[in-house]
Amino acid sequence: MNNKIALALTIGLALASGACKHNHEDHATHEHEHDHGHEHGAEVTAPAHDHGSEIMLHDEVAERFGVTFDTLRAGTFHEAVRATGRIELTGSEMAVVSAPASGTVHYAKSINPGCDVRAGATIAIIDSRGTSGGDANAAAKAALDAAKRELDRLTPLYEDRLVTASDYNAAVSAYEQAKAVYSPAALSGRASAPISGVLTRLDAAEGQFVETGAPIASISASKTVNLRIDLPRKHLRNAASFNNAIVEIPYSDTTIDIASAGGKRSSGAPTPDSNGTTAYVPVYFTMPNNGELTPGTSFTAYLTGAPRENVVTVPTGAISEQQGNYFVYERVHPEAYAKRRVELGASDGRSVEVVSGIHPGAVIVMSGATAVRLAETGSAIPEGHSHNH
Template sequence: MRLRPRYSIKYLLMVPIFAFGMAACGSHEGHSHGEEGHEHSEEGADHSHKHDHGDGAIVLEPEEAERLGVETDTVVPAPFAETLKVSGEVLPSSSDIGTVSAPTSGIVRIASGINPGSQVRAGQTIASVTAKNVTGGDANAAARVAMENAKRELDRITPLLADGLVTRKDYNDALSAYESAKAAYSPAAATGAATSPRSGVITAINVSDGEYVETGQSIANVASNSRLTLRALVPSSEAAFLGKVAGATMTFHGGESIDIAEHNGKLLSSAPASAGSTPGYIPVFFNFDGTAPVIPGSATEVYLKGAQRNDVISLPTDAIVEQMGETFVFIRSCAHSFEKRPVTLGNSDGKRVEIIKGVKPGEIAVVKGATFVRLAEQATVAPEGHSHNH
């Protein structure tokens, strides 16, 4: 279902004005500006002005609606996808994962501010490793001393070879010893810095601060997030839905919803043969661009999209309010008031909800700011025959 915007406005809460509807929705009968104890010197200045909003109408003047950010749209039937709500997780793509390795053996210290979810740049120090106070000492420091000794011996023999005071074999032995010592020494290990191989997000820290690590041991994982993977778990009882899966919407804690189609999302696999790692569930995999505002490792609710049905009435999730276990929407009954309408809900795709009963095509529904209309209802539900006399 598509909705045509009627007005979109910024809001400023001014609840006291909720109590006054200043224009007619039903009948207009005369207009009076004569009040007790107030006289006008001009003839014909006595008028009567009456506003009838009907029984139970929620009075909200257009000016107040604009200030409060209330938006309305016309209800129009439109295609709506069948959905299945399941749990899921956002994962980094395997090709985009880099490993931060220990440059030497020793005690690891995680750098300040480095945690899962931290953004890092290529070459940034993730941790430092030192062999001080470790039994056996710093192997790399010993390698550095050996290299320096071999270099001094090579420098001593080189001029002697030119003078014929040593043999070629003596020189070659000295050169070989230096090259071997040089290969054993690591300048990176000397600094003790374990750096990120790429820019991205820390997805896991694999060691504890203060732990002993061996040379080459994995300290952390970094995902560049050029592409991300969504893993959705479909209960085996819903296996028949797998052949219908065409897309997915992720909904995170706090209500934010992301349609992966908006981030170049693609279905990778939805075959029952993929089951195994999670008994009772069949994993469905999608990948999508890392431009989506999500962090690898995040848990999410997933609305898997199946076949589309035409001419379905649906409204944004923000249009639905709950009260005493029932669901309602607000329908504009005239320019100055709204009616609270009970509705029966159907499927949801994470962003919109199917309305099975309670709303008709062509009606004008509140799609944003329903909370403010509800406040207006609590403050000023207009009684039958509501009127203003001036």
Template sequence: MKAAYALTIASLGFILGACSHDGHNHGEKSVEENHEHKHADEIILAPEDASRFGVETETIKLIQFNRAINVTGELTSPATSTNIVTARTSGKITLRGNIVPGAEVKKGQVIGSISASGFEGGDPSEAAAISLDAAKKELDRVTPLYKEGIVSQKDYMAAEAAYRVAKASYSGSKGGSTVTAPANGRISRLMVSQNQFLSAGDPVLEIVGTRNLTLKANLPSKYFKLLPEIISAQFKTPESNNIWDISKMNGRLVSGVNNIVTEGGYIPVQFDFENTENLAAGTYADIYLVCQQADSCIALPKSAITEELGTKYVFVKVDDHGYQKRLVTTAGSDGERTVILSGVNPGEEVVTQGTVFVKLAQTKNVVPEGHSHNH
């Protein structure tokens, strides 16, 4: 990738350098001879070269821009989609393969098995099976006798109750029990180790649903008064350059202004949304909380803005061949666009893609043959 990028830069330098020559049948004009026709701060890049290197522009106009507050946060699983799987019986657990945190599981999938074989006291499931078998035989014995009036109703009801108790105690599997996933999801925590002894009711693992996620933003308490204005959010994760828009993922604000709880100087602002992009719970997020109040202003794509030693610039296209580096003052951002307070005006054309090549052209003090400006 680096080699390809270096080749591209070298190619651009060659193309820009070639612009100063007009062939063997024409006299060459030096940069100094053309300097009087070129603005001192103008960058020259031929249209065909700009197209070749993906330079794109946008005409500046005033737009309605929602104020956004940049905060940090994380993706979590909604409480309603979290399941703790427990052991149904006591014994040693044997986990199936690939049962690790992060693994996907399906509803009904067998996670492992529990057996008490070899432990003092024997297998409770096996003992329960024996008790159930004995209770059923006793019930089968007294039922016809009760119908004939030989056995009293009290004895019959006692046999029936004993059978029901034995049936309720039986796990359904002689020699142990199985552990299964109660729903589709992802294993978030594994609470046991292979061959660990468990008692009935002990937690085995935690499964979180993957269909929905919660975006939890940590809003500094100094923005408390803006809380009622927050209507949506955009966010990005370290794993991707994409900016996800909650409003496009069936997201909704779930933390209201009436149940505010401050946590260490921060107010948690939460959105539930459909996880259509297969994002993982527990992921850090850089979040832009979008407010309802909209202002008419200039807001340019973040890709249009370059920074040098803390100073921000954009490249304005002044004609077919010429660009101008323009100092700008910026304000807030919603993650995709940044507000411009000064430096450019509506109607001007600004570079939004390929700024690196325009910047490189700035170092080539070359004017294409026959190109001049009479302003």
């Protein structure tokens, strides 16, 4: 993707650079149409028109690569503390679907993490054909049928006192043992949902061989999940103010605002251990789960607390880090940008505070900063390629 961006930007930048590297007659004519008698050299000496420190990027190229900009404004910002956490479910709300027999797993149609299932619904079929040693349950069914036939034969004979009690009791015992070994569910290979709920995880791959009793899926009876966030102990005194969090889920590359997603804090003020040996105290939130949140997953979170007013912030995507320094790109006039070094403050995972380097009222690139960065590094025309004619 970066190669495609770089190639397209190179074409666009060649056009942009060509417009800026031509002799200044075109530039002066564009900027000073009202006075054709001036010397062109004098007209381009004004700093506002000196493109030497500007990054030129045609609007159509910028739009193609997602460059957006907006006027910087001060507003409300919530203090945030970066922490780590884990998605949890209580044991009473979980159930496991187990393989009724040894064999290969074939999931039912439309069975995927996140889907709703009813108790008794087929989750998968376990195919025991072709397994080493044959189908053990089929053999158990044959043994059960044989034991039942023998019991049926001896029962009337025992009633007529034609066989001994020990022979009859042996036949009854053999039948009961055969019945215990045989499983109708195993013969069908049908693995069913023990409870109604949301399928949260598939524990075996399609076509995978599993042994009898092996877990093949997990179901949550609750459509909510618990999020445990470990607050650094040094922030304990402010713990009561953290009523929301922004969560970064690693496998989805997205962020979730717990409050916006319908979640809420479920615990009171966290209590540290009495001997003070742990560096963290847990803060708990609950939120709806549409199947995208997998129990056991670790994540990064930004606990948000008390608001501050008149804070200048930009989206995290607007920041360009270069050799340990941070920059934003200001749109100084159409198709021209300038790089501004900034000092950053707190972040809530989506926005970051700008302490200095830029002020409200400036038009800042809010997304697509990478494209402007590529334009910056590729804007110079090599020696011998001057467009002066």
